[in-house]
Amino acid sequence: MRRILLILPVVIFAVLIGVLAVLTLQTKDGRDPSLIPSALLGKPAPEFSLPAVAEDIPGGFATADLRGRVTMVNVFASWCVPCLAEHPLISRLAADGLPIYAIDHRDTAVDVAKWLKKNGNPYTAVGFDPDGRVSVEWGVTGVPETFIINADGVVIYKHSGLMTAKVLKDKILPKIREARE
Amino acid sequence: MIAEIGQFVLVLALIIAGVQVVVPMVGAARGDGTLMAFGSRMAVAQAVLLILAFAALTHAFVVSDFSLALVFQNSHSLKPMLYKVSGVWGNHEGSMLMWVLILAVYGAAVAVFGRNLPPTLKARVLSVQAMIGVAFLAFIVFTSNPFLRLNPAPPDGTGLNPLLQDPGLAFHPPLLYLGYVGFSMAFSFAVAALIEGRIDAAWGRWVRPWTLAAWVFLTGGIALGSWWAYYELGWGGWWFWDPVENASFMPWLFGTALLHSSIVVEKRDSLKSWTILLAILTFSMSLLGTFLVRSGVLTSVHTFASDPARGIFILMILLVTVGGALSLFAWRAPTIRGGGLFAPVSREGALVLNNMLLTLACATVLLGTLYPLILDAASSGASRVSVGPPYFNATFAPIMVPLVAAMAIGPLLAWKRGNLRAAARKLLLAAAAAIAAVAATFIAVPDGPALAPFAIGLAAWIATGTLVEGSARIRLFAAPAAESWRRLTGLPRAASGMTLAHLGMAVLIAGITGASAWRSELITTLAVGETAQIKNYALTLQAVENGKGPNYNFERGTFLLTDRNGATIVMYPERRFFPVAGQSTTEAAIKTTLMADLYAVLGTSRTTPEGTEQWTVRFFINPMVPWIWLGALVMVGGGLLSLSDRRHRVGAPRRKQQHAPGVSGAPAPAE
Numbered sequence: 001m002r003r004i005l006l007i008l009p010v011v012i013f014a015v016l017i018g019v020l021a022v023l024t025l026q027t028k029d030g031r032d033p034s035l036i037p038s039a040l041l042g043k044p045a046p047e048f049s050l051p052a053v054a055e056d057i058p059g060g061f062a063t064a065d066l067r068g069r070v071t072m073v074n075v076f077a078s079w080c081v082p083c084l085a086e087h088p089l090i091s092r093l094a095a096d097g098l099p100i101y102a103i104d105h106r107d108t109a110v111d112v113a114k115w116l117k118k119n120g121n122p123y124t125a126v127g128f129d130p131d132g133r134v135s136v137e138w139g140v141t142g143v144p145e146t147f148i149i150n151a152d153g154v155v156i157y158k159h160s161g162l163m164t165a166k167v168l169k170d171k172i173l174p175k176i177r178e179a180r181e
Numbered sequence: 182m183i184a185e186i187g188q189f190v191l192v193l194a195l196i197i198a199g200v201q202v203v204v205p206m207v208g209a210a211r212g213d214g215t216l217m218a219f220g221s222r223m224a225v226a227q228a229v230l231l232i233l234a235f236a237a238l239t240h241a242f243v244v245s246d247f248s249l250a251l252v253f254q255n256s257h258s259l260k261p262m263l264y265k266v267s268g269v270w271g272n273h274e275g276s277m278l279m280w281v282l283i284l285a286v287y288g289a290a291v292a293v294f295g296r297n298l299p300p301t302l303k304a305r306v307l308s309v310q311a312m313i314g315v316a317f318l319a320f321i322v323f324t325s326n327p328f329l330r331l332n333p334a335p336p337d338g339t340g341l342n343p344l345l346q347d348p349g350l351a352f353h354p355p356l357l358y359l360g361y362v363g364f365s366m367a368f369s370f371a372v373a374a375l376i377e378g379r380i381d382a383a384w385g386r387w388v389r390p391w392t393l394a395a396w397v398f399l400t401g402g403i404a405l406g407s408w409w410a411y412y413e414l415g416w417g418g419w420w421f422w423d424p425v426e427n428a429s430f431m432p433w434l435f436g437t438a439l440l441h442s443s444i445v446v447e448k449r450d451s452l453k454s455w456t457i458l459l460a461i462l463t464f465s466m467s468l469l470g471t472f473l474v475r476s477g478v479l480t481s482v483h484t485f486a487s488d489p490a491r492g493i494f495i496l497m498i499l500l501v502t503v504g505g506a507l508s509l510f511a512w513r514a515p516t517i518r519g520g521g522l523f524a525p526v527s528r529e530g531a532l533v534l535n536n537m538l539l540t541l542a543c544a545t546v547l548l549g550t551l552y553p554l555i556l557d558a559a560s561s562g563a564s565r566v567s568v569g570p571p572y573f574n575a576t577f578a579p580i581m582v583p584l585v586a587a588m589a590i591g592p593l594l595a596w597k598r599g600n601l602r603a604a605a606r607k608l609l610l611a612a613a614a615a616i617a618a619v620a621a622t623f624i625a626v627p628d629g630p631a632l633a634p635f636a637i638g639l640a641a642w643i644a645t646g647t648l649v650e651g652s653a654r655i656r657l658f659a660a661p662a663a664e665s666w667r668r669l670t671g672l673p674r675a676a677s678g679m680t681l682a683h684l685g686m687a688v689l690i691a692g693i694t695g696a697s698a699w700r701s702e703l704i705t706t707l708a709v710g711e712t713a714q715i716k717n718y719a720l721t722l723q724a725v726e727n728g729k730g731p732n733y734n735f736e737r738g739t740f741l742l743t744d745r746n747g748a749t750i751v752m753y754p755e756r757r758f759f760p761v762a763g764q765s766t767t768e769a770a771i772k773t774t775l776m777a778d779l780y781a782v783l784g785t786s787r788t789t790p791e792g793t794e795q796w797t798v799r800f801f802i803n804p805m806v807p808w809i810w811l812g813a814l815v816m817v818g819g820g821l822l823s824l825s826d827r828r829h830r831v832g833a834p835r836r837k838q839q840h841a842p843g844v845s846g847a848p849a850p851a852e
Contacts, residue, residue: 006511009458013465013507017500019551022558023478024496028489 039139040147040155045073046137050127053109057116059126061101066149070179072100073147074123075135077107078115080143082162087119089168094122098176102126105135105143148172150179184249187237188328194230194285195318197223201311205304217304221292224307227314228289231282238278238327242269248334251275251327257338257761259732260346267351273475274327276354280471281317283362287391288314291366298387305373313365316498324491343733343759343766349409356402357429361467363395364436368464371457372506375513380453385446388460390824392443396436397820403429404813415767415782417801419696419809422573424479427550428470431543435463438539441532449529449596450520455536457517458510465503466543472499478554524598531591538584545576585639585690588683589646607653611645626699633698637691644687651680678823682816689812695805706795713798719743720800725783733757738783738796740770754783778803
């Protein structure tokens with residue numbers, strides 16, 4: 001009995017170290033402890049309707065546009081540096097045939113038009129959200145943020161922050177594939 | 182050049198620590214006095230080298246040498262000198278250097294002051310202390326080098342987090358580290374004793390002062406940190422059960438238990454295995470805290486910008502040191518012979534109860550801190566919960582009640598076999614005081630939470646109980662005043678220290694109760710000239726003006742507070758914007774009396790559609806909050822007083838006792 005009592009601290013400690021090791025390794029693989037999982041996951045996309053930025057930019061979309069096929073919603077802004085960094089990946093995804101809708105978050109029409117002209121416009125539609133009101137509906141805490149919506153219009157994945165090639169390959173593409181099946 | 186010297190001595194310290202692990206340990210095993218004595222010299226050398234390394238880094242910060250990456254990232258030429266210096270430890274690398282410096286200084290203190298330690302024990306303690314040193318020095322040299330150069334050197338730094346530019350914050354990390362790292366002494370003594378296979382009353386006498394010193398620093402550090410959070414973060418609260426706060430609180434709880442159980446080892450040669458285990462656990466909690474703050478597994482206002490690779494390294498250190506020590510304990514503890522037996526109702530029994538409750542409290546905090554992490558790990562991040570104050574208040578407070586209730590009884594019981602009835606008779610006065618305090622509180626604050634008056638009663642219970650015990654020692658009122666005075670001055674300082682620390686606890690409990698039960702809060706928006714009502718006060722925003730500080734711009738509100746009698750108080754809360762860091766801080770305005778704090782925070786402004794500018798204003802009335810810091814201060818004072826007891830002096834106590842026989846004249850009262 002006494003033996004067991006004496007070994008107990010070692011056992012408890014081993015379990016503790018195991019948990020911390022798993023966490024540390026997950027953190028190394030890109031786990032971000034500051035993120036809270038989106039409340040939207042597994043729920044239908046919020047009801048909204050966004051106007052276009054300008055006449056020559058395809059845009060203006062609403063909740064109904066996100067039904068019938070797998071889509072992506074990308075929250076971006078012309079002033080946002082990581083958005084520019086992930087733009088080539090977005091463009092490639094769009095070229096591969098994924099409809100990507102953009103929410104232009106707290107921006108001016110002039111700036112975003114200039115930005116899209118310079119960096120290319122891969123988006124199926126761009127919705128203009130200058131006061132960030134629709135972003136609030138989506139639970140956006142910062143730009144960029146990326147959502148994947150399945151054919152039923154249900155949010156199945158959210159990524160906050162910069163979408164890297166690794167995140168795309170490990171997280172986003174598998175989700176899209178899964179949703180298309 | 183100076184930075185390169187720093188780098189060089191840092192690596193040298195690592196090598197010396199490596200030798201210090203091996204040489205004294207071998208010396209102790211072979212009984213070779215020369216090898217054992219070598220350990221002391223290396224411990225001193227290691228401390229001197231680390232002082233040099235720390236001085237080199239401090240120099241780089243003071244002269245703003247931005248060719249060092251660390252200085253570039255954490256300092257700025259416009260920063261006030263005080264914060265240039267505190268910037269040395271306001272970051273991960275520098276604070277780690279301070280960590281090992283303190284570790285080495287403790288080791289050197291054993292080498293220098295431990296002349297009367299048995300040579301083998303001393304050699305083994307120094308060796309174990311050096312093992313911890315090697316692990317953390319390697320951690321610094323290989324993952325967190327503070328002396329990395331940038332080429333070309335940038336013209337200026339990127340500032341320091343302005344939240345950290347505050348005297349409270351500048352000085353609480355050194356205190357905390359002195360506390361955390363101080364528990365390494367108890368750990369090293371425990372491991373050395375397990376290797377040695379001999380634990381006796383003398384061991385308890387050597388461990389106690391180190392534990393007490395670490396406890397005093399940690400108490401002071403936690404209190405200062407909590408005070409900083411209170412006035413700087415602008416949340417009006419003083420303790421948030423934040424994981425990093427818990428990380429500092431857990432070693433405190435175990436350390437407090439250790440402080441009490443080592444008394445039993447010293448006086449009664451009993452509870453030895455348990456005390457050894459506590460010594461290991463206390464330092465494990467310090468290491469766990471280091472891991473939580475630096476590994477990036479959680480976020481908090483207190484964490485450093487972290488890197489998981491470092492987390493893995495610290496985890497390895499934790500695995501080897503704590504895993505090794507606990508395995509050694511499981512293996513060797515059965516050989517420890519128990520000493521004096523005691524009845525359940527006795528001083529020992531009371532201290533066992535104290536230990537059980539403190540351990541339970543620590544386990545509760547540990548579970549609350551780690552549960553979200555365990556859930557997160559198990560679900561790969563899909564489910565994140567946070568465990569907040571409701572959990573801790575619901576679990577922690579009920580454990581504290583019996584602990585605090587027993588606190589008044591324990592010191593009145595005799596060693597070995599106590600008389601509960603006699604103790605209860607002595608505590609009649611304390612019970613009366615407690616009942617009076619409950620009644621008085623009910624009458625004074627009838628609308629507060631129902632449990633609050635009982636908590637105040639509990640505070641009165643310990644305060645009176647402690648005073649009753651203290652006055653019995655000096656035969657106050659039972660003997661002529663002159664004799665009482667003579668007894669008071671002759672009282673061992675350790676005994677007076679205990680009385681003082683327990684009184685501090687009473688003050689602290691009263692403060693915590695007042696601050697959590699009767700707090701009033703107002704959050705509103707005000708335009709200039711508008712007034713809001715809170716409790717007995719009318720709060721008017723009179724003006725908001727802008728200005729410039731040394732390295733920030735500020736927006737300062739002028740609030741006029743009028744109470745029912747028409748008396749007025751003016752308060753000036755500020756929001757500061759630091760352009761270099763691109764960050765804002767709030768500077769709450771606090772008016773304090775002994776009974777309450779008035780606490781005003783100026784928030785951000787926005788313009789209404791009608792065009793008037795409104796500020797978010799938060800105003801708190803925090804009753805009895807000053808008692809929290811006062812209580813902590815009294816506890817620290819009690820610890821220091823006890824530390825100054827000649828029996829705790831680590832020097833050569835036996836010789837001195839011969840010069841002053843029978844210090845107290847009367848038979849020394851049981852402690």
